[in-house]
Amino acid sequence: MTTTTPRSAAVTRAQVEDFLFHEAALLDDWRLEEWVELFTLDCTYEVPATDTPEADPATSWSLIHDRRTMLEQRIIRLKKPEAHAEYPHSQTSRIVGNVRILHRTGESLSVSASFLVSRVKAGRFDQYAGRYSYELVPEASGLKIRRKKAVLTHDRLDPQGKISFVL
Template sequence: MPTLSRSQAEDILYQEASLLDDRRYSEWTSMLTEDAIYWIPCNGDGGDPKQTISLVYDDVPKLRDRIARLASGIAHAQSPPSITKRLISNVQIEDSAESIAAVCSAFIMYELRRGRERVFAGRYEHRMRFEDGRWKIAAKKAVLANNDEVIDNLTFIV
């Protein structure tokens, strides 16, 4: 069984960032396991997302609904859509065993929408699982550096 290398993890994270920046969401969701979770906690690292408030806590069906709204043109909070660019760095394998791995990285995400620029920074925590002959994302947690501040219109995928 395979073990995830840092180089492989970087390639996956860079590909994910590129797909999200290009709004190629169906390709992005193909990188996810069917039981994947996408979580953005608020107020620090977050506790149990089923017991505390989160900015986002989505499973794959909820993500597909979110993506359908973004693609429909009726998501007024993303009309026109944000232009984003993600920079990923400091990729580290936190834990790796056969067919599973925990990967941490730092990110900066730039957003431009209607002449307004915003920058988000934080830490990604990905859980990867080897499935169907490739590494897939089983969980993505985006811990924003400012997640204890007021964040308006976080309607894109971080």
């Protein structure tokens, strides 16, 4: 029996929303090993600098610009007791909304969504707001993330603001 990969035309906005809500829950529950499995092997995860969100990450500075291997290494580091910024880890609560499918090709979907991440750590409360852009790929096992970009709407990070957790 042959399985076929679903085409992007068959994916609904509700399915995309459910996928993004699931991703947010994995991050809030600190289930990072499961979270990284949502990504393709050729993925890119980016949080650009707040002052140049549309700059090319190959020629400019980014807060985070990881391929799959670096993303896996980031997770390993964040879960170690030596990672003082995240040990014990932050408590986060994510709200994802305004999910839109912007474009479809035969093999992928371009998706945007708004986010608000609230973070509590060591008595400090921070909020991070912004916009996600995704390239999602439908596979037989479900949707996968080929590209995720989290653009913060902040014009700067507070002096003690940290993004050691994953947006």
